[in-house]
Amino acid sequence: MAMFYSGSFKTMMPKVKSDHFKGMELIRPFYFVREKDIIEWCKHNNLEFLNCGCKFVLKKQDSKRKEIKELLANLRKTNPFIDKNIFRSTENVNLQTIISYVNKNGETDSILNDFKKDKET
Numbered sequence: 001m002a003m004f005y006s007g008s009f010k011t012m013m014p015k016v017k018s019d020h021f022k023g024m025e026l027i028r029p030f031y032f033v034r035e036k037d038i039i040e041w042c043k044h045n046n047l048e049f050l051n052c053g054c055k056f057v058l059k060k061q062d063s064k065r066k067e068i069k070e071l072l073a074n075l076r077k078t079n080p081f082i083d084k085n086i087f088r089s090t091e092n093v094n095l096q097t098i099i100s101y102v103n104k105n106g107e108t109d110s111i112l113n114d115f116k117k118d119k120e121t
Contacts, residue, residue, distance in 0.1 A: 001068050011090050034083070 002008045014031035018024040030038060042049065075082045095101060100110035 001064060004068070005064055 002010050012028065012031075014028050016026045018026065041047075072082060079085070095109075096111075098111070100108055100112065103109050
């Protein structure tokens with residue numbers, strides 16, 4: 001979704017420290033479990049999901065998340081490995097093939113800087 005709607009390459013991490021509340025962390029225990037497997041497990045155990053009570057979410061039936069889920073479902077028809085490939089792409093990043101990225105110091109490193117240097121010499 002980030003690539004399509006915010007022009008960025010990022011993932012939801014399994015454990016995230018809060019920027020707003022010191023010492024608070026968000027932990028996603030089902031990070032590596034596929035949504036369809038969770039749904040099947042719930043059905044098998046006669047469990048029901050609670051719907052979000054948020055009025056904003058209830059109004060947004062045609063969400064971007066739903067749109068991406070439908071896109072992925074269509075891609076799975078021709079490439080059954082699409083989910084695994086997308087996930088692995090976040091592990092197999094070659095920074096020499098990325099136009100720009102934010103480093104650990106919060107600075108943007110860009111291959112375009114190399115082109116500027118080459119032009120100057």
